[in-house]
Amino acid sequence: MQARRTGGGRVEICARLGVPLLLSLGFASAAFAGGEAQRVDAAGTADGERPAANGERPAAEPSPENPGGNATAGSGPAGGEAEPLREDAAAASAEEGLPEPADDEGYQTTVRAAAPGDDTRGRAASRVGRRQIAERIPRSTPDALAYEPGVFVQQTAAGQASAFVRGRTGQQTVLLFDGIRLNNALWRQGPNQYFFTLDLATIEAIDVVRGSASVRHGSDAIGGAINALPLEAPLWSDLHDLRAWPRNVLRVSSQDDQLAERFQLDAQWDRFGLIAGAGWRTVGLLESGGAVVGSDGRLPWVPRFEEEDCTPQQAPDDPDRCRTQRGTGFDELTFDARAAYDLGRDRRVVAALYGYRQYDAPRTDQCPPAEGRWDECLTYEEQFRTLAYASFRGLVMEGAAEDARLTVSYQRQHERRRLDRPASFSSLGGIDDVDSFGLVGSARTAPLDLGAGLRLTLRYGGEAYHDRVGSLAWTAFTDTAQVVFASRGQYLEGSSYTTGGLYLEPELELGVGVTVSAGGRFGGARATAPADEATGSAAIDRSWITPVGRLGIAWAPWRFLTWRVQADHAFRAPNLDDLTSRQQTGPGFQFENPELEPEQALTLETGLELRLDWLQADLWGYWTPVWGAMARAPRQAADCPPATAACRSARARYQLVNLPGRADVCGVEGSALAEFPFGFALRVTLAWAWGEGPNPAPAPDDPDVPYEARLPLSRIPPLHGTVELRWRAEWGLYAGAALRWAAAQDRLALQDLSDPRIPYGGTPGYAVLDLSAGWRWRRNLLVGLVLENVTDAAWRTHGSSVNGPGLGASLRLEIGL
DSSP states (O other): OOSSOOSOSSSOHHHHTHHHHHHHHHHHHHHHHHHTTOOOOTTOOOTTOOOOTTSSOOOOOOBTTBTTOSTTTTSSGGGGOSSOHHHHHHHHHHHHTOOOOOOOSSOOOOOOOOSOOGGGTTSEEEEEEHHHHHHHOOSSTGGGGTTSTTEEEEEEETTEEEEEETTBOGGGEEEEETTEEOOOTTOOSSOTTTGGGSOGGGEEEEEEEESOOHHHHOTTTTSEEEEEEEOOOOOOTTOOSOEEEEEEEEEEETTTTEEEEEEEEEEEETTEEEEEEEEEEEEOOOBBSSOOOOTTSOOOSSSOBSSTTOOTTSOOSOGGGOOBBSSOOEEEEEEEEEEEEEOSSSEEEEEEEEEEEEEEEEOTTBTTBTTSOTTOEEEEEEEEEEEEEEEEEEOSBTTTBEEEEEEEEEEEEEEEEEEEEGGGTEEEEEEEEEEEEEEEEEEEOOOEEEETTEEEEEEEEEEEEEEEEEEEEEEEETTTTEEEEOSSOSSOTTOEEEEEEEEEEEEEEOSSSEEEEEEEEEEEEEEEEOOBGGGTBOOEEEEEEOOEEEEEEEEEEETTEEEEEEEEEEEEOOOHHHHHOOEEOSSSEEEOOTTOOOEEEEEEEEEEEEEOSSEEEEEEEEEEEEESOEEEEEEOGGGSOTTOHHHHTSSOEEEEEEOSSEEEEEEEEEEEEEEOGGGEEEEEEEEEEEEEEEOSSOOOSSTTSOOOSEEEOTTOOOSEEEEEEEEEOTTSEEEEEEEEEEOOBOOOOTTGGGOTTSOTTSBOOEEEEEEEEEEEETTTEEEEEEEEOTTOOOOOOTTOSSOOBOSEEEEEEEEEO
């Protein structure tokens, strides 16, 4: 059982603690010696700044989409990168750890993009940049999104987290890595472990698009799209000899005894660049600021605590004593390699490999489960992700196919879990594997001058993904050493899923401050699964054709102000998790519904964007009606499929159904970034979402039985926001204070009422204050410290199994040559 874990399972702290310290000390001496040799270049570039590979940054032309003439058009304030573009470029330099080469007349290659790219143009969007990641010291890739407007991060376990975008997550939000789709055939309603498997140390930035994005990204993009952009291999225009730059990163956190290290090597030889790295992390039991109690004063079923007198469903004498959470902690190994070759004329080819290995991660709400014995625990013994791909990027045909990208990818998601039940001398095991093969392409035309001030640009592309599923399940009897395999796993062995489509997005500039954008996609999906007679699982062979479109208009009456109005049609086709799965979820046991139909959604939104030299702000309002929304409907034990004892014995049972009529999600979100003299900056975000839909339970025959025809949608985040105050000196010192807050959420869906992760009466509000400080010396050294939850508040994001960390400190030490 993994409920009690002090840290260091398969990765022993004691055996490894000396390695990062020795490496860091060795790098430190070399870094200080090497740093003295780096001076201001001939162009006057200051220490710590990184120009484009040709030594200068091209200026963007003003347009209705980009009235200020900067490179952040279409994004939120600074695109979520809390500093403007001029600081982003410096940050990119400081983060990469690469010296500035001397000017040369060799080939030219753009190395990094500092602002949200073409995928976020004209959308409600934001970006988390490398500087913010380094200075905030988030615990995971999902945690890095905690300060983005319209994003709310929920955690089912310490090693799992899921980002909600405009109140939607899982199968209604698309996740990507370098433009490659992570959503696969087994994507769950709460895909907590999947985005967690992206190693934050390999990520340059994360773009968040809020609102429907199915025209560009296909199925699932009802709430939005999140695209993690990796660190690129160095391709400097004026380096021709072999050069290499090692870097070592050490991180320590006190609340969970976390220790992590990464070693990274950047290298370049003429037109060939390489970035490679490997890392490890060990995490112990997480200590919170205390117990989060329900409106009745009692502890919820989860999490369980190590301390005495912290019994679930009881009112503790002192909730602040309940701090150390059982069912938390895990081990982690990562590796990556990315090679790039410059073909000249702004073209390059890339080959990359990314691997993530997580071991022994308990699912907190099942370790132990609600109303279960104290020694029962569901543990993800292995949560692996491997991604390999090759890509071409650049100019294909002048005017007709610019900024082209063509990517061929292979991805494998592997999961091995174990549910220990010592009282019955048994252990339930399972393995689920998904092999995904992908092909993605996109390009745009050069702006075509139509005369009379009209300019037309076309963006076009498409993708195809094919998933193959393997699934096994067994019962191991610990007293007899016997293993009995089930006739089917959590899914059906040999199932497959195919999705894809083609899209076209024209954009017309009318020359009077007005831009009209549109888009259309023709695509679909197909699901197949074999039958399993022993368990009553029906064979599936279903297809869906789902054309969608979008239309928007932007008006810039002044160079600093833009008003946008747009309508965007999105869809979500049922996947194999919906159609075939039998699994334990947060609210209870869920079994399949092979008759589900696609969800259809229409996002209507309007927004104002303000861009001044010292102030950048945006404000958006949206309404998303959803037809055929999928929701969990309660079921009785008699409804359980054959040979599914876990369903009949569950505390609650559910089946996904298409809701009759229309469900609605609406909300308001905004953000602002203000820059002041002497290096001060203030960033504020605010988001509110409201969701309601038809009751998934049938109306009772007895009219005297209370029944509501419409109910809140599940796990809609409460009103929440952030406030960040930052100060930065030219000589590398920085400091800041950040506040994350949320109001209480007591609007609960039917399934939320039985969800042990949600306290009785709803999740209380909270306010968490963090303080940070650090010093960056050129590109060679970064020392960062975050004092988290300085008031030691007890808090939990709505729908989470894990309470947030209590008072503690996180240290980041980064040393490079």
